[in-house]
Amino acid sequence: MRILRGILKNTVYVQVRKNFFQVRHIESKREVQGNAVFTTERLLIGNFMEAENCLMTALKELDYGKTYLSDPTTVIHPIDMTEGGLSEVEHRIFLEVAYGAGSKKVMVWLGSELEDNEVLQQAKDT
Numbered sequence: 001m002r003i004l005r006g007i008l009k010n011t012v013y014v015q016v017r018k019n020f021f022q023v024r025h026i027e028s029k030r031e032v033q034g035n036a037v038f039t040t041e042r043l044l045i046g047n048f049m050e051a052e053n054c055l056m057t058a059l060k061e062l063d064y065g066k067t068y069l070s071d072p073t074t075v076i077h078p079i080d081m082t083e084g085g086l087s088e089v090e091h092r093i094f095l096e097v098a099y100g101a102g103s104k105k106v107m108v109w110l111g112s113e114l115e116d117n118e119v120l121q122q123a124k125d126t
């Protein structure tokens with residue numbers, strides 16, 4: 001069973017910029033981008049449904065492996081519009097967008113960009 005856990009890992013790193021997602025599947029190293037108008041003047045994700053649909057489409061485009069893989073564990077990283085940190089509402093928006101797009105576990109990361117091994121560590125701590 002321990003061997004299967006390693007084979008079936010499914011981890012995604014999502015960087016969020018204004019109207020833009022950069023999505024990387026860690027295990028396969030595949031990357032896709034998603035563009036939609038979801039940023040408003042005050043919020044990085046101000047149009048929730050547009051963001052959720054854009055991320056869902058990007059996750060499907062990753063085509064990261066067999067259909068028996070479980071839904072991904074996602075580390076979502078807002079890059080733009082984070083001065084002063086995130087409010088509870090903003091934090092919840094990022095969680096809900098990732099869950100709504102099909103993630104089984106989600107972790108919101110604030111800080112410098114993560115390397116693949118750091119994403120895996122953050123996902124493990126989720």
